[in-house]
Amino acid sequence: MKVAFWPGCVSKGACPELYVSTHKVAEALGIELHELTEAPCTGAGVLSEQNPALADSLNGLTLAMAEKLGADLMTICSTCQGVLSNHNYQLTHKPERMERANAVLSEQGYTYKGTTKVKHLLWILVEDIGLDKIRSLVKRKLTGLKIAPFYGCYILRPEEYLGLREKPERKNYLEQIISIIGGEPVEYHGKSKCCGFPMVTMNRDKALMMGGNHIMEAKSKGADLLVTPCPLCHLNLDAQQPDAARVMKQTIDVPIFHLPQLLGLAFGFSPEELRLDHHVVPTTKALEKVELKV
Amino acid sequence: MHVKMVVGRYAPDRKLDGELGAPYPPPYADKPRKTYQTFEIDLHDEAMVLDGLIHIREHVDESLVVRCSCRCAICGSCAMWINGHAKLACTTKMKDVIENGAVRVEAPPSMMPVRDLVWDMGPFMEKMRSVKPWLEGKPVSPDEEYRVPNEAMDELVQEVSCISCGACLMDCESYAVNDKFLGPHALARAYRYANDPRDSMQQERLKEYSDPNGVWDCTHCYECVHVCPKGVAPLEQILKIRQMSVAAGYTNNAGTRHALAFAESVRDSGRLNELTLMPKSLGLFNIKAQLQSLPSAFNLLRAGKLPPIIHHKIPGVTRVKAIFKKVGGPLT
Ligand code: SF4
Ligand code: SF4
Ligand code: SF4
Ligand code: SF4
Ligand code: FES
Numbered sequence A: 001m002k003v004a005f006w007p008g009c010v011s012k013g014a015c016p017e018l019y020v021s022t023h024k025v026a027e028a029l030g031i032e033l034h035e036l037t038e039a040p041c042t043g044a045g046v047l048s049e050q051n052p053a054l055a056d057s058l059n060g061l062t063l064a065m066a067e068k069l070g071a072d073l074m075t076i077c078s079t080c081q082g083v084l085s086n087h088n089y090q091l092t093h094k095p096e097r098m099e100r101a102n103a104v105l106s107e108q109g110y111t112y113k114g115t116t117k118v119k120h121l122l123w124i125l126v127e128d129i130g131l132d133k134i135r136s137l138v139k140r141k142l143t144g145l146k147i148a149p150f151y152g153c154y155i156l157r158p159e160e161y162l163g164l165r166e167k168p169e170r171k172n173y174l175e176q177i178i179s180i181i182g183g184e185p186v187e188y189h190g191k192s193k194c195c196g197f198p199m200v201t202m203n204r205d206k207a208l209m210m211g212g213n214h215i216m217e218a219k220s221k222g223a224d225l226l227v228t229p230c231p232l233c234h235l236n237l238d239a240q241q242p243d244a245a246r247v248m249k250q251t252i253d254v255p256i257f258h259l260p261q262l263l264g265l266a267f268g269f270s271p272e273e274l275r276l277d278h279h280v281v282p283t284t285k286a287l288e289k290v291e292l293k294v
Numbered sequence B: 001m002h003v004k005m006v007v008g009r010y011a012p013d014r015k016l017d018g019e020l021g022a023p024y025p026p027p028y029a030d031k032p033r034k035t036y037q038t039f040e041i042d043l044h045d046e047a048m049v050l051d052g053l054i055h056i057r058e059h060v061d062e063s064l065v066v067r068c069s070c071r072c073a074i075c076g077s078c079a080m081w082i083n084g085h086a087k088l089a090c091t092t093k094m095k096d097v098i099e100n101g102a103v104r105v106e107a108p109p110s111m112m113p114v115r116d117l118v119w120d121m122g123p124f125m126e127k128m129r130s131v132k133p134w135l136e137g138k139p140v141s142p143d144e145e146y147r148v149p150n151e152a153m154d155e156l157v158q159e160v161s162c163i164s165c166g167a168c169l170m171d172c173e174s175y176a177v178n179d180k181f182l183g184p185h186a187l188a189r190a191y192r193y194a195n196d197p198r199d200s201m202q203q204e205r206l207k208e209y210s211d212p213n214g215v216w217d218c219t220h221c222y223e224c225v226h227v228c229p230k231g232v233a234p235l236e237q238i239l240k241i242r243q244m245s246v247a248a249g250y251t252n253n254a255g256t257r258h259a260l261a262f263a264e265s266v267r268d269s270g271r272l273n274e275l276t277l278m279p280k281s282l283g284l285f286n287i288k289a290q291l292q293s294l295p296s297a298f299n300l301l302r303a304g305k306l307p308p309i310i311h312h313k314i315p316g317v318t319r320v321k322a323i324f325k326k327v328g329g330p331l332t
Helices: A016-029 A046-050 A052-069 A078-093 A095-106 A121-129 A131-137 A168-180 A204-220 A231-239 A241-248 A259-266 A284-289 B049-060 B122-130 B150-154 B173-177 B184-194 B202-209 B223-227 B234-247 B254-269 B274-282 B287-302 B317-327
Strands: A002-006 A032-035 A072-075 A118-120 A146-149 A225-228 A256-258 B002-009 B035-042 B079-082 B085-088 B102-106 B113-115
Touching: A002 A052, A016 A032, A016 A121, A016 A131, A016 A256, A016 A259, A046 A052, A046 A078, A046 B234, A046 B254, A052 A072, A052 A078, A052 A095, A052 B317, A072 A078, A072 A121, A078 A095, A078 A118, A078 A231, A095 B317, A118 A121, A121 A131, A121 A168, A121 A259, A131 A168, A146 A168, A168 A259, A204 A231, A204 A241, A204 B173, A225 A231, A225 A259, A231 A241, A231 A256, A256 A259, B002 B049, B035 B049, B035 B102, B049 B102, B085 B223, B122 B184, B184 B202, B184 B234, B202 B234, B223 B234, B234 B254, B254 B317
Parallel strands: A002 A032, A002 A072, A072 A118, A146 A225, A225 A256, B002 B102
Antiparallel strands: B002 B035, B079 B085, B079 B102
C-alpha cells in the first residue's frame, strides 16, 4: 500500500533509530512511503493551544499534501497522530475553521477538501496490513520476552478525535502485535498514562518521576522491555532514564524499544540494522534473552 | 446477570479476609494496604455498578462502606476507580465494564483512604477554595443588577456543569506526582471566574494561576477530559487560562518560554529545533536549571543520538513563514 509519510521532527532529530527502523519494516511489509518532506511540524499541541488558527493552517497544509497524493497520512509518533487527528477533526466538523484555514492555504497553492485519513503506523499494521500478514513475515519469534506496551497519551485521548469510539480495539493493538511476534504482553496500569514529557521543562523532577514510576511498575510485573509508538515517550523514558533513576534513587535499567524496532527484530533484521545499539539504556540484556547480541 | 465484584476494602481497625493489595504510593505510603474481597452476585441486566455495591451492602455484607446519594450524576458522591479508571458508580453500567466476568472497584490510590470506597475529599475541596471560586472586587454598578451579555456566558457554561465529584483529580497524572498541583477541577473553575465580565480581579488571578503548581504544571495528558462525567473538559479550560495569561504578559515562566521557543523554531525552520528548545525554555540565564538538564544531553551524545548540530530547515520553509506572517499573530 502507498502512504503519505509524515516522519515528525523527532525521528529526524534525536531519534534517528526510529526513522531507520520504520523504513526497514515498511519495506518488509510492502508499505510504500511517500515522505512529505515539505510539511511543517505539527506544533506538538503547543501551537494549537496558543494559536488555533495558526495550528489549523500548518496541519491543514500537511493534510492537504496527503490529499493531493491520494493516500492515507501515516505518522510514527503518538503526538503527531494526536495533533493531526485533532485538527483534522476540527477542520472537518467546523466549517468556519475549514474556511479560515483554506483562506490561508489557498495563497500557498493548496486547498484541503477534508478527505485525508490520519493513521499511526500501529493502526495501519493491524487495520490495513493485518495480523495474518505480519505473522507470515515473522522469522524470529521473540519467545520468552516479557514486553510492556507503553501507548502515550495522544494516541489514546481524546477518544472522539482519534476514532476510538468507533474502534475501541485500537487501545489494544500493541498487545496484539506483541503476542503475534511471540512475546508476552505485560499488563500494568501505567501503559495508558503520561510519560511526563510535556512537563519536563516546567517541573523536571516530577516529570522524570512520572515516567520512572511507569517503568518501575512494568518492571515489577516482570517486563524485560517497554515498547512505544511515540518517540517523545522514548526520549523521556530512555534518554532521561538515568536522570529519573537519580531523582528516584532507584536502579531502573529497562530498555525502551520503538515499535518498528521490535517488529524489525521479529522480521529478522539485526539489532545494528535497527540501531538498537544507539540507545541510552542498553538493550543488551533483553536481546540476550532471544539469543541476540549488539 | 451474574457478576464477580472485586472490591478494594480499607478498614485499618478490622482484620479482613482477602487478597492484599499493593502498598499506597506517596504521600499515603504509611497507610495500610487495601484488601480485595470478591463478591459473586446476581443483578438485572441494566444494573449500574453502584447497584451492585448497594446489593452487597443490603444482602451480603452490611459493613461495606460506600458513599452515594442522588444516583443520577448530580451529587458527585460516588466517584471511584472502576477497573483502574475514575468513573461515577451510579452512571456506569455493569455490563459495559465487566472483563472476564469480573469488575474491580476501589478508592483510588491518589486520594487519602477513609474507609472502603470512601476517600477524603478535603484536599480536593481545599484546592477549589484556593482559586477563590467567587466573584471578586467591587460590583461594577451597585444600584441595579449587573447585566451580562449572553455571549460572555457561552464560554463559561461548560465549567458550570461540574459536580465536584473528584474523578478528574484522582486520575490526574500531575497530581499523582505532585500533590501541590492545583489540579484540573480547581483550574477549570478558576477559568470560569477569571473570564467572567463581572469579576474585577482578572489580572491578579492570571498572575496567581501562572505561578508554580498552576496551569503550567499540567502535563497535558487529557486524562481529566477523558474521565469527567459532565463534559467539563478541564484541560481545555486550563489551556484558555494559559492563552489569557500569555496575552496579559505573565510570560516569565518555563511554560511560556517553552511555548514561544517552540513557535519560533517552527517559524524559522519549519520544524522543532531540539537543541535550542531546552535552553530557551529554561531561560538562558537560569544557570542552575541549565546545568540540571545537561546529563541528558551527555546521555544522548554518548548513544550517538544528539540532534544534528546544524539545524536543517525543511524545504517548504518559505510556505511556513508565509503562514506565520498571515495568522501567526504576535509570533510573526
Ligand atoms: S509532534 Fe513531535 S515529532 Fe511530531 S511534528 Fe511535532 S515535534 Fe515533530
Ligand atoms: S506519553 Fe508522553 S510523549 Fe507520549 S504522548 Fe504522552 S506526553 Fe507525549
Ligand atoms: S491534562 Fe493536566 S490537569 Fe488534566 S489530568 Fe492531565 S495533567 Fe491533570
Ligand atoms: S471537572 Fe468533571 S470530573 Fe472534575 S470534579 Fe468536575 S465533574 Fe468531576
Ligand atoms: S450518587 Fe450522586 S453522582 Fe453518583
